[in-house]
Amino acid sequence: MKPQRILLVEDERDAREALARALARAGYECSAAESSERAHAILRGEQGFDAAVLDVKLGDDDRAGLKLIRPLRATGTCTAIIVITAFADLDKVKQALNDGASYLIEKPFHAAELLAVLQRVWSEAQDTSHLVERALQRAGLTTKEVEVAKLVLKGLPSAEVASLVGISDKTVRQHLSQIYAKCGVATRSEFFHYVFPS
Amino acid sequence: MKPQRILLVEDERDAREALARALARAGYECSAAESSERAHAILRGEQGFDAAVLDVKLGDDDRAGLKLIRPLRATGTCTAIIVITAFADLDKVKQALNDGASYLIEKPFHAAELLAVLQRVWSEAQDTSHLVERALQRAGLTTKEVEVAKLVLKGLPSAEVASLVGISDKTVRQHLSQIYAKCGVATRSEFFHYVFPS
């Protein structure tokens, strides 16, 4: 899957418009801002951005872009945050990393690079396999139980799981009972919520 | 919730043992390795680490710790990866960020700092609210539908959702039908899987 909505914050008009065009051409819906203030204004209006591309330097402020990272992370929007900068110094990169940036690209760069990074970082952020692995591991499930659990977590009904695993649908439900007990839950929904806390 | 199992990779024996003790005291189950090779060996044996704490320099190799980041990310274990280093130079920090590290701590540091960072980074990584927001936004749900959807995603049965929202349980199911239609799914499980792809 691809990210859909992207927040682009870049103060230089040419660069901003070029990137916005590139993003649009690649099928993204892109909201562009030229300053921190505009970015915040946009965020107040609409949420639900999948990713943000932030220039580090905005106008006078040498690291205005970095200051946007924490608020963005806090809102819970924006899964992937990419920062771009012409002058990567140690301090800025450290801050970017520790504030929660996903990637840093140095100017000058090709739009294609950004698109590639965007795609990669996004799909990594979307990946929930670690949550699944962890939860199942922690619960101490047996081999078969893990097999069943993973298929159930794919949204399949018991009958489908049964035919895929090659056992009876009754047995699948039996296993599930056992799984639920180990996880301390009682229903399929609760099990999902156990694996994906929210 | 706290992370449970931690992979600690640090070549200096004193530091390693001190950290391992501190982590154990804080209630973590900690596997320590003194080299890349040992780390890989541990990973071959057991998976399911929640977090990794990596020293950047291991033995001769100036950035052996950094080289562990990608494999760790690739395995799908390890939600949080913290790197520690005595000499943070621009190049190393850039690599750490772009390879997928979550945080960088500079030596010398107090064990308490590490514990605090671990806790923070871990809970951020656990947070799936952005997935929820994104999915619901993308589906174009109405206000009420979002309200219902969020409670359902908390694992609550329709009846509970109904009493929390203050509407009839039938109505909740009605809303859910609508929600499923918008998301292109047919059951609660599929809906979970729509929100949390895995």
Add this chain to the structure above:
DNA sequence: TTCGGCATCCGACAAATGTCGGATGCTCGA
């Protein structure tokens, strides 16, 4: 060898879930 844990099946039942058809009232924009 014997016993506990794992995997497998069955029948039966209560509860939860999803769907259909139909209904009312509200609000906002054309």
Add this chain to the structure above:
DNA sequence: TCGAGCATCCGACATTTGTCGGATGCCGAA
């Protein structure tokens, strides 16, 4: 003002899900 969209409710039904009691066979550790 008139209809579309939203929110709300109802009854009824087929399906799915979770549980209970009971059963068999296998394997590995005690």
